[in-house]
Amino acid sequence: MKNLSxxxxxxxxxxxxxxxxxxxxxxxxxxxxxRLIELFPSEKIEFVTSRPYPEVSGELSAGEFARSKRHxxxxxxxxxxxxxxxxxxPGLTCCNYFVLNWGQQCDMNCxxxxxxxxxxxxxxxxxxxxxxxxxxxxxxxxxxxHQSLRVGTGELVDSLSLDPLTLFSHQLIEFxxxxxQWTLEFKTKSDSVEQFLEQDHRGNVIVxxxxxxxxxIEQEEHGTASLEKRLKAAELCLDKGFQVAFHMDPMIWHExxxxxxxxxxxxxxxRFRPESIPYLSLGxxxxxxxxRHMMRERFGLKSWVNQAEMFTGKDGKLRYPLELRQxxxxxxxxxxKEHSPxxxxxxxxxxxxxxxxxxxxxxxxxxxxxxxxxxKVTRSHRQSQELRAxxxxx
Amino acid sequence: MRNTPHPLNIAWREDWPQGWPHFxxxxxxxxxxxxxxxxxxxxxxxxxxxxxxxxxxxxxSCYPQLSFAQLAHLYEQWRHNPALQQELNWQxxxxxxxxxxxxxxxxxxxxxxxxxxxxxAWAHHKALGPKDLAILLSFAEPNPDFDELLxxxxxxxxxxxIGVQVLEIAGELLLMGKALPSRKxxxxxxxxxxxxxxxxxLSRAALENKNQELSTLPWPARCSGRWLRLGDALVLExxxxxxxxxxxxxxxxxxxxxFLAREDSPSQPASELSSPSEGSCQ
Numbered sequence: 141m142k143n144l145s146x147x148x149x150x151x152x153x154x155x156x157x158x159x160x161x162x163x164x165x166x167x168x169x170x171x172x173x174x175r176l177i178e179l180f181p182s183e184k185i186e187f188v189t190s191r192p193y194p195e196v197s198g199e200l201s202a203g204e205f206a207r208s209k210r211h212x213x214x215x216x217x218x219x220x221x222x223x224x225x226x227x228x229x230p231g232l233t234c235c236n237y238f239v240l241n242w243g244q245q246c247d248m249n250c251x252x253x254x255x256x257x258x259x260x261x262x263x264x265x266x267x268x269x270x271x272x273x274x275x276x277x278x279x280x281x282x283x284x285x286h287q288s289l290r291v292g293t294g295e296l297v298d299s300l301s302l303d304p305l306t307l308f309s310h311q312l313i314e315f316x317x318x319x320x321q322w323t324l325e326f327k328t329k330s331d332s333v334e335q336f337l338e339q340d341h342r343g344n345v346i347v348x349x350x351x352x353x354x355x356x357i358e359q360e361e362h363g364t365a366s367l368e369k370r371l372k373a374a375e376l377c378l379d380k381g382f383q384v385a386f387h388m389d390p391m392i393w394h395e396x397x398x399x400x401x402x403x404x405x406x407x408x409x410x411r412f413r414p415e416s417i418p419y420l421s422l423g424x425x426x427x428x429x430x431x432r433h434m435m436r437e438r439f440g441l442k443s444w445v446n447q448a449e450m451f452t453g454k455d456g457k458l459r460y461p462l463e464l465r466q467x468x469x470x471x472x473x474x475x476x477k478e479h480s481p482x483x484x485x486x487x488x489x490x491x492x493x494x495x496x497x498x499x500x501x502x503x504x505x506x507x508x509x510x511x512x513x514x515x516k517v518t519r520s521h522r523q524s525q526e527l528r529a530x531x532x533x534x
Numbered sequence: 535m536r537n538t539p540h541p542l543n544i545a546w547r548e549d550w551p552q553g554w555p556h557f558x559x560x561x562x563x564x565x566x567x568x569x570x571x572x573x574x575x576x577x578x579x580x581x582x583x584x585x586x587x588x589x590x591x592x593x594x595s596c597y598p599q600l601s602f603a604q605l606a607h608l609y610e611q612w613r614h615n616p617a618l619q620q621e622l623n624w625q626x627x628x629x630x631x632x633x634x635x636x637x638x639x640x641x642x643x644x645x646x647x648x649x650x651x652x653x654x655a656w657a658h659h660k661a662l663g664p665k666d667l668a669i670l671l672s673f674a675e676p677n678p679d680f681d682e683l684l685x686x687x688x689x690x691x692x693x694x695x696i697g698v699q700v701l702e703i704a705g706e707l708l709l710m711g712k713a714l715p716s717r718k719x720x721x722x723x724x725x726x727x728x729x730x731x732x733x734x735x736l737s738r739a740a741l742e743n744k745n746q747e748l749s750t751l752p753w754p755a756r757c758s759g760r761w762l763r764l765g766d767a768l769v770l771e772x773x774x775x776x777x778x779x780x781x782x783x784x785x786x787x788x789x790x791x792x793f794l795a796r797e798d799s800p801s802q803p804a805s806e807l808s809s810p811s812e813g814s815c816q
Contacts, residue, residue, distance in 0.1 A: 201637035202671070433668035440672075441709040449734040451766040461737055462767040 164215035221273035257431035294327030301330035331373035348385035353400035389423030423488035559592035603658035653684035669705035754788035
């Protein structure tokens with residue numbers, strides 16, 4: 141492994157990790173299918189005419205969910221790729237964010253992962269027709285091309301952990317070169333960045349890392365890159381002119397949380413300057429109530445996530461007590477401010493009460509964050525969608 | 535007339551009326567083998583051959599309702615009996631009773647059948663579903679303490695809503711390696727409160743501290759208050775009593791002064807008082 145480049149190491153890890161690769165006959169000749177056929181040993185590849193495990197429907201068992209992370213299914217997506225972030229719901233104060241899902245399921249294994257209550261696919265799916273997603277974006281550009289819009293790809297998959305296989309980053313970065321007013325956000329817990337570092341771009345690509353103290357990573361974020369590797373990858377991206385952001389999310393309470401999150405802030409602030417980080421989001425552990433069963437079964441009660449004292453929030457999700465969340469957010473905000481008042485920190489998927497308790501103002505009223513929460517953009521998107529629906533109807 | 539009927543294992547249906555015939559579908563005896571404590575006498579008992587297209591339809595027509603616990607018994611028989619597997623479409627049977635067949639559900643059926651019999655009967659009578667029983671899947675090995683709790687729940691005539699919460703919280707405590715609190719002389723409702731306190735010790739301590747602090751305030755006459763947890767938030771419930779509007783208003787003013795003084799008090803916890811200063815780190 142030592143003589144292999146980082147990209148080759150990533151590829152080698154992924155090839156080992158997947159026990160089976162099923163390729164839909166329909167897209168057998170697609171460039172991505174051809175690439176996987178070349179990369180994987182032939183005994184791992186099969187061609188299928190329908191999704192593997194047709195007998196599996198509905199809720200997955202813990203075993204089925206774990207197996208789905210080791211079985212890759214390449215097919216085409218028939219539907220709308222592009223949609224608004226699910227955080228945009230009544231009762232939550234959320235930033236403008238649009239998501240483009242080029243697949244579903246993640247090859248990493250975080251104990252708190254919301255996909256556990258969200259997905260019922262028995263395989264990790266990658267869609268081969270990213271071109272169609274880009275066509276949708278082109279269409280959107282006709283109505284919203286002049287507005288600033290953030291597009292993320294990390295809702296149902298990690299944006300980059302599978303990128304050494306798919307190389308989707310190449311197509312996406314190229315597309316966003318033609319749309320400099322829009323921002324593309326990769327969100328990851330991996331350190332797989334080398335495959336796009338040499339790509340030309342217009343400075344409108346944000347590579348963001350979900351980060352936690354190394355102790356939390358070891359305890360709860362299985363199969364992800366270490367904190368050091370994530371930060372090193374972030375430094376590489378900055379060096380190549382990509383924007384870098386961080387999500388300290390989900391913050392997880394544990395006995396030494398103050399020391400560990402304090403050390404994390406120190407590490408970040410010693411390696412990055414606030415001017416070069418457009419934003420940093422904070423969020424605390426939260427999950428759908430029904431998710432607790434699978435989490436408990438898969439990770440046991442030694443997990444800090446499963447031991448947590450959770451209560452039902454206004455949005456129906458289980459959350460830490462409000463006063464504890466406020467204490468955690470205040471603590472981390474305070475630590476950032478000790479280093480510099482210029483860090484742009486916002487809360488993700490939190491109630492207005494928490495915003496007011498920690499920031500004393502709604503995000504739209506905070507100069508440095510207002511552009512992120514400019515709902516004119518999402519209103520305009522909704523209006524253009526409604527208009528298109530009307531046009532279709534007539 | 536059949537000499538060797540193959541009875542289906544439909545639990546808690548032993549009170550098949552004496553005068554009713556026995557129902558068959560093929561070789562499968564769908565009604566219970568025992569009729570009001572009298573074994574089936576194939577020579578004298580009347581039988582009816584059900585004309586349904588399939589065994590699952592025949593079962594449904596005989597038993598319009600079967601609980602998840604009853605289905606657990608039938609599933610146990612089904613998974614050990616290849617002949618039954620050939621004739622009974624399990625997925626269709628589950629769908630007939632409003633359940634969507636899936637692996638987690640089958641695993642829950644298997645777990646339930648391993649639980650103490652009184653608990654199974656309780657789960658049947660209270661119509662517990664797979665989600666109510668999900669905690670069972672987290673136990674890889676049998677746990678005697680958990681089994682004891684299940685028997686106690688069944689014998690204490692615990693209600694469904696309390697029972698489901700007790701199951702989950704007690705199960706989690708055991709999985710965390712903690713001992714369950716004593717159940718002696720406790721009613722299920724009180725035991726649930728005891729369990730909740732043990733499962734969320736920090737939140738309970740925080741609530742107790744706040745209430746302790748509240749009790750030291752100089753409350754005006756006929757005013758009282760307590761902190762409660764409402765979802766994820768703590769809320770202060772305050773009672774003000776007066777025999778007329780003026781009295782209530784006066785007490786509210788007095789109470790307001792107490793609260794104002796409390797807000798200015800330096801003894802407040804940092805989490806409530808910290809106010810991020812102006813600037814872009816907001």
